[in-house]
Amino acid sequence: MNYRFQNLLGAPYRGGNALVVNNSLLISPIGNRVAVTDLIKSETITLPSQSSTNLRRIAASPDGVFLLAIDENNRCLFINLLRRAVLHRITFKHPVAAAKFSPDGQLIAVAAGKLLQIWRSPGFRIEFFPFELIRTFTDCNDRITSLDWSPDSGYVLAGSKDLTARLFCLKKSTKYIKPFLFLGHRDVIVGAFFGTDKKTNKVCRVYTISRDGAIFSWGYSEMDGNFDEPSLASEPESPGTPEQGQGNNREGDSDSRVKKRKNFDGKDATLDLDDRFQLHRLKWELIKKDFFMQAPAKLTACDYHRGLDMAVVGFSNGIFGLYQMPDFVCIHLLSISREKITTAVFNDLGNWLTFGCARLGQLLVWEWKSESYILKQQGHYFDVNCLAYSPDSQLVATGADDNKIKVWTVSSGFCFVTFSEHTNAVTALHFMPGNHCLLSASLDGTVRAWDLLRYRNFKTFTTPTSKQFVSLAADQSGEVICAGTLDSFEIFVWSMKTGRLLDILSGHEGPVHGLVFSPTNATLASSSWDKTVRLWDVFDGKGAVETFPHTHDVLTVVYRPDGKQLACSTLDGHIHFWDPFEGLLMYTIEGRRDIAGGRLMTDRRSAANSTSGKCFTTLCYSADGSYILAGGNSKYICMYDVADQVLLRRFQITHNLSLDGVLDVLNSKNMTESGPLNLIDDDNSDTEEGVDKQVRNKLAYDLPGSMPNHGRAVIRTKCLRIAPTGRSWAAATTEGVLIYSMDESFIFDPTDLDIDLTPEAVDAALKENQTSRAVILSLRLNEDSLIKKCIIGVSPADIPAVASSVPVKYIQRLVEALASLLENCPHMEFILRWCQELCKIHGNSIQQKSRSLLPALKSLQKAITRLHQDLADTCNSNEYMLRYLCSASDAK
Incomplete structure (x- = not known):
């Protein structure tokens, strides 16, 4: 029962900003989770940590070790990407529109509403106050929308909704340093960036980009005569509270261009005025105005690469442009969709562009030089x-x-x-x-x-007249296909080979939502809202051979893998287990209280007192039939032991409060005369924030029942499936497809333990070359690393003797270890010899225990199939090279 969350499929991107760290790791938010995609290995994982609501902003440290994830409730997670663990948490007091680490990784700039806050970046140390607020700037008149750091981490460029960009100096002096204002734009600032000289890496220009498609280039002319000497903003070791500068006294310096200062720790430091430009003392001037000419479309995303001096912009009509600055030369102008581009970003080298479209759930990585896709993923537009x-x-x-x-x-x-x-x-x-x-x-x-x-x-x-199919099944041979309808209450039977309609099974008086063939014979089981489960003999054409009546509508039906049991769920929240051969009800699980939980915003009763919708809509047996998974209109997925009819475990599929039905208790402070505060939409500026809420609500009403609460999706599980190997299972939920896999962490669960059975005894048996005894001891101890160590320690010549000495009750654990080794171990022939000898010696026992050994055998089959595919692909790719080498050797 030891399953843990592994991955999230079906929704690669849902809004927010994407990042590329270490030039190849793409980090993107998925609801309240974070996905990390390795663009080189073509693999993606979803971090196990969850935020309380959907993520609004993410930021990564320059070395790619730390990640800052901020959600819609302004709650922030400080995550170690390497360990995939949450180190610290903090809640900001204002909505966060932008956040960015300084180039040296010591500071974090956070745009909290109108405030620009500078925080000291936490590290690996355990601290009572990991986040330390160093500076707060209150100069902006409206919400800050973008941030950029200077290369020396001494200045921050902030674009605001008040149509201006401001240059903030982090160095404190004896008098207040007023930020420089970049004026002239006629719309909200979407991006503001520092431009640097490629030779000296010093700031030489500033670019500001507004939502109306204008980009302004700014340059400086000369320094102001009135000069204050600031202290350094930070030291790499541990920045703290900044102290005041030393004033204008320049006497006593041996070199007028090198100044002695004190850093945040009070230690002496020097500031070379040639190395660090005093940007706040320069006289900035508007050099050039350029326009992207995409009206009436709005500019919604932009990024700038300093090394290449290039800017990429995305628009609300799905068009993006790549421009060489400062000459404003258009390199590419292409359309990737008809929906708004919500994020556009360069990688470190600048050769890849990442685009995200929240409406379509689309995430693209495009190499602009070769004009080819590195990654192209798109999720489902609606629920799975x-x-x-x-x-x-x-x-x-x-x-x-x-x-x-x-x-x-x-x-x-x-x-x-x-x-x-x-x-x-x-x-x-x-x-x-x-x-x-x-x-x-x-x-x-x-x-x-x-x-x-x-x-x-x-x-x-197809059918003679148009029907709506809601269920599907095929027999074990693959010759017959059956589908149940929603409108005519019939079951249609086709031949797979000819495609001809063979039969129409009638008898149900409601929609046929469940359909499954027996794993052992040609019996078809169907469940319907007419409160019955029917068994059909499809091949003999006898029609319904058995009917199992219920007191409530039957929602789904499944067969146990051995075909000796039938399970169905009803509208009253019960799971009924039937003997399909005797036609008797074996037992019933009352699951209404187990699945209960979660209150909708429109509910007038608490979750504990509400009885509506508390039922299972999907069931799935495990590979060996010992337990069953059940899910429905709830945030929980329940796992039951079939033999004892007890609840083994409940999985809560999400903690995302942006979805309806997650909270058990509603806050009465959020209730108004017009209804819950969360359902009142009084914001008319949604078009700047990713997904347009008005359009989303319209689409929600186009699909009845998908989003009944004014566009708030309701958490539910629509489908559950366990992998044939039994090592993982998947759930189709409102959040996407959640994959749970067997936890590989160490759990002490011995099979046959006594006082003399220790890891030391296993190692001693290996040293004495008693490989058969060592294998049996490791199987009794049931420790994965020891079992694999003993398997590898057996010589190829001794494999038949050792395999014959293994008791039958340990075969399953040995097969599981062999399957795991085959996926990761380089000794392929050696492991396959083990598998071959086990099948020869214990073939009869494996057939007798086929039900209990089925998950382990499926895992072994999966490993062998994957290995065969990899070897076939390698041989096919090297076939031409092998022919060339052979022909070259013949010529000589």
């Missing part, structure tokens, strides 16, 4: 309705209300193909045996078969 695991557990297919089907690689978290032929919502998916064929059912009245090798729709199954 259904999902399916491939037989080898390497792929996950998802279908959603946006009429699209996406196939994801579980190990990398990437979508590699999207099918969009359906014209209405996709409601059911099913993988055929062999991994290369996927079936889908839709409300558009078609069932389609997809080829995962050629990526095409090779067969379409």
